[in-house]
Amino acid sequence: xxxxxxxxxxxxxxxxxxxxxxxxxxxxxxxxxxxxxxxxxxxxxxxxxxxxxxxxxxxxxxxxxxxxxxxxxx
Amino acid sequence: xxxxxxxxxxxxxxxxxxxxxxxxxxxxxxxxxxxxxxxxxxxxxxxxxxxxxxxxxxxxxxxxxxxxxxxxxxxxxxxxxxxxxxxxxxxxxxxxxxxxxxxxxxxxxxxxxxxxxxxxxxxxxxxxxxxxxxxxxxxxxxxxxxxxxxxxxxxxxxxxxxxxxxxxxxxxxxxxxxxxxxxxxxxxxxxxxxxxxxxxxxxxxxxxxxxxxxxxxxxxxxxxxxxxxxxxxxxxxxxxxxxxxxxxxxxxxxxxxxxxxxxxxxxxxxxxxxxxxxxxxxxxxxxxxxxxxxxxxxxxxxxxxxxxxxxxxxxxxxxxxxxxxxxxxxxxxxxxxxxxxxxxxxxxxxxxxxxxxxxxxxxxxxxxxxxxxxxxxxxxxxxxxxxxxxxxxxxxxxxxxxxxxxxxxxxxxxxxxxxxxxxxxxxxxxxxxxxxxxxxxxxxxxxxxxxxxxxxxxxxxxxxxxxxxxxxxxxxxxxxxxxxxxxxxxxxxxxxxxxxxxxxxxxxxxxxxxxxxxxxxxxxxxxxxxxxxxxxxxxxxxxxxxxxxxxxxxxxxxxxxxxxxxxxxxxxxxxxxxxxxxxxxxxxxxxxxxxxxxxxxxxxxxxxxxxxxxxxxxxxxxxxxxxxxxxxxxxxxxxxxxxx
Numbered sequence: 001x002x003x004x005x006x007x008x009x010x011x012x013x014x015x016x017x018x019x020x021x022x023x024x025x026x027x028x029x030x031x032x033x034x035x036x037x038x039x040x041x042x043x044x045x046x047x048x049x050x051x052x053x054x055x056x057x058x059x060x061x062x063x064x065x066x067x068x069x070x071x072x073x074x
Numbered sequence: 075x076x077x078x079x080x081x082x083x084x085x086x087x088x089x090x091x092x093x094x095x096x097x098x099x100x101x102x103x104x105x106x107x108x109x110x111x112x113x114x115x116x117x118x119x120x121x122x123x124x125x126x127x128x129x130x131x132x133x134x135x136x137x138x139x140x141x142x143x144x145x146x147x148x149x150x151x152x153x154x155x156x157x158x159x160x161x162x163x164x165x166x167x168x169x170x171x172x173x174x175x176x177x178x179x180x181x182x183x184x185x186x187x188x189x190x191x192x193x194x195x196x197x198x199x200x201x202x203x204x205x206x207x208x209x210x211x212x213x214x215x216x217x218x219x220x221x222x223x224x225x226x227x228x229x230x231x232x233x234x235x236x237x238x239x240x241x242x243x244x245x246x247x248x249x250x251x252x253x254x255x256x257x258x259x260x261x262x263x264x265x266x267x268x269x270x271x272x273x274x275x276x277x278x279x280x281x282x283x284x285x286x287x288x289x290x291x292x293x294x295x296x297x298x299x300x301x302x303x304x305x306x307x308x309x310x311x312x313x314x315x316x317x318x319x320x321x322x323x324x325x326x327x328x329x330x331x332x333x334x335x336x337x338x339x340x341x342x343x344x345x346x347x348x349x350x351x352x353x354x355x356x357x358x359x360x361x362x363x364x365x366x367x368x369x370x371x372x373x374x375x376x377x378x379x380x381x382x383x384x385x386x387x388x389x390x391x392x393x394x395x396x397x398x399x400x401x402x403x404x405x406x407x408x409x410x411x412x413x414x415x416x417x418x419x420x421x422x423x424x425x426x427x428x429x430x431x432x433x434x435x436x437x438x439x440x441x442x443x444x445x446x447x448x449x450x451x452x453x454x455x456x457x458x459x460x461x462x463x464x465x466x467x468x469x470x471x472x473x474x475x476x477x478x479x480x481x482x483x484x485x486x487x488x489x490x491x492x493x494x495x496x497x498x499x500x501x502x503x504x505x506x507x508x509x510x511x512x513x514x515x516x517x518x519x520x521x522x523x524x525x526x527x528x529x530x531x532x533x534x535x536x537x538x539x540x541x542x543x544x545x546x547x548x549x550x551x552x553x554x555x556x557x558x559x560x561x562x563x564x565x566x567x568x569x570x571x572x573x574x575x576x577x578x579x580x581x582x583x584x585x586x587x588x589x590x591x592x593x594x595x596x597x598x599x600x601x602x603x604x605x606x607x608x609x610x611x612x613x614x615x616x617x618x619x620x621x622x623x624x625x626x627x628x629x630x631x632x633x634x635x636x637x638x639x640x641x642x643x644x645x646x647x648x649x650x651x652x653x654x655x656x657x658x659x660x661x662x663x664x665x666x667x668x669x670x671x672x673x674x675x676x677x678x679x680x681x682x683x684x685x686x687x688x689x690x691x692x693x694x695x696x697x698x699x700x701x702x703x704x705x706x707x708x709x710x711x712x713x714x715x716x717x718x
Contacts, residue, residue: 016288016323017143021491021558023327024088024138026173040363043458044467044557051344053201054170055563057454057467059556 007068014065087165089136095223097133103574108444112489168198187244195220202345215247385432417599421592424644445567464547476506504676505539510639674704
């Protein structure tokens with residue numbers, strides 16, 4: 001996913017706790033998200049829920065367990 | 075429900091939805107507020123009189139769901155489950171309604187009387203969200219009130235409704251799930267053991283839902299009462315997950331989410347607005363790598379520079395009247411009484427003349443920083459860098475709060491999900507130059523050594539903290555897991571709230587710290603009169619004179635600094651017998667003294683907080699670590715400077 005692009009979350013792999021924490025913040029399967037920015041030095045990704053505008057940062061490694069499909073330029 | 079004399083109302087909601095701001099609107103400024111998730115990490119209660127009733131109002135830490143993760147969230151959950159709450163005020167961020175409703179539905183499942191507060195209603199409107207309040211009430215059975223907590227709008231109506239709801243029977247509309255889910259729950263309910271009803275004393279449907287959500291605590295409690303029933307539930311849960319082809323832990327939550335989406339669509343309409351607002355433009359600049367780092371460094375530099383300049387100016391203005399007062403009071407007594415008078419006077423002056431001028435600007439700037447929403451953005455920017463030192467972005471918040479005071483900063487580490495990160499952050503925070511130490515830095519280094527050296531001390535302070543973190547994290551096997559954190563919109567700090575917050579912190583200084591300073595000053599006056607200070611100085615001489623190249627007389631001041639760090643500075647004049655430190659100490663000695671004071675043993679309040687939050691091992695480890703690092707850094711500095 002490139003910065004500025006939107007995509008739909010297809011699956012979230014990883015453990016129960018990671019999924020729970022992400023869903024608490026509204027990051028769940030089927031949501032369309034926009035990658036707002038990637039922090040420097042392999043820092044977290046800033047992800048925006050396209051419908052609500054809520055923003056969440058997700059650590060670089062953890063973002064790897066969020067799989068997306070249906071890319072679209074924003 | 076039998077009416078007790080006292081009504082217990084708990085504020086519950088997701089992090090950063092404004093629970094504490096509502097609490098303060100009713101209780102007066104009693105708990106800290108800020109624009110970042112996790113400002114409140116433990117519950118606070120207060121007694122207020124509302125509508126002729128005594129109400130015990132509880133401010134709980136925010137929690138995204140009833141399934142808790144970190145210590146702060148667990149505290150909220152335990153309180154809600156304790157059975158002591160008469161009414162829940164569910165605070166929702168109206169600008170993030172759909173996410174907020176996820177928790178609302180879970181609270182409804184608990185079947186405790188409830189009222190909804192749709193906070194930040196103005197922001198929701200600004201965003202184009204139109205909410206149908208009567209529809210929301212019709213669909214959930216819970217009354218909903220629009221609130222703008224920062225302005226106090228709607229708070230009165232909210233509490234009137236809460237008291238009314240406590241008197242009436244409460245019938246929330248339980249959400250109806252998919253047929254499969256409802257059938258599964260019905261089958262489980264048929265076998266619900268009577269023993270469990272007695273053991274748990276909670277709504278049956280709620281307990282079943284907790285079990286279907288793989289809530290380990292509930293599983294444990296049911297296992298103790300009726301293991302056969304638990305096996306039956308687990309079987310049903312597995313079957314449900316297989317039927318829906320969903321992981322077992324998430325199958326119920328996914329159905330609840332569907333209910334929430336449906337509810338949201340029926341009560342809210344979003345009219346999208348185009349164009350970027352000013353706040354989005356500023357935000358865009360801050361989270362941009364180049365602009366962001368420049369902004370962060372500039373901001374912190376500005377904070378200390380402004381504190382110094384303002385502090386210096388204020389201190390200059392009040393110096394003359396204080397000196398005048400000094401001449402009057404010292405002339406009034408003789409003998410031992412003179413010792414007492416001068417001790418008291420010095421302590422009084424130290425408070426108003428030295429600490430307050432530097433403390434006040436710093437408190438104001440810290441309050442603005444907390445309320446603006448910049449902290450999560452700083453966490454975002456520095457996360458990658460901090461990882462290389464074994465910390466992560468979330469530690470940035472306690473560390474920056476540490477510049478105000480280490481005590482709340484150590485408490486703020488409760489937001490960290492992993493024990494490893496939490497302990498490491500708690501050990502690093504005491505290295506951060508809190509406001510008391512900033513007063514020392516500004517009043518000594520700022521005054522006598524110049525801006526470049528002062529900036530160098532702050533930079534060096536951070537480098538030492540990072541180096542310590544680097545070494546400590548290498549001693550642990552597992553690397554730090556990543557960060558997941560909410561980034562709220564930037565918000566304009568409200569002058570009224572900033573003023574209240576500053577006053578609240580200032581009161582702490584005036585009520586607790588200042589008396590300690592005055593008493594210590596008095597004690598020091600008598601101690602030196604009796605010659606006991608020479609004993610302490612003698613005992614500390616190996617450290618002060620040999621290791622740090624400082625005059626022996628500084629020993630007592632460093633010793634007093636353990637009680638409150640300001641004391642080191644304040645007692646310096648008394649110990650050296652001169653108001654002008656530069657007349658007695660060389661610039662090199664001033665530098666060594668400042669560096670040592672910034673790094674050595676945290677003050678007593680910090681130590682006791684470390685003990686409470688991390689246990690005695692963490693507290694002792696922290697004392698040893700800080701002392702060792704301070705001796706190493708300041709000692710080598712003293713000897714290196716001596717070579718030139």
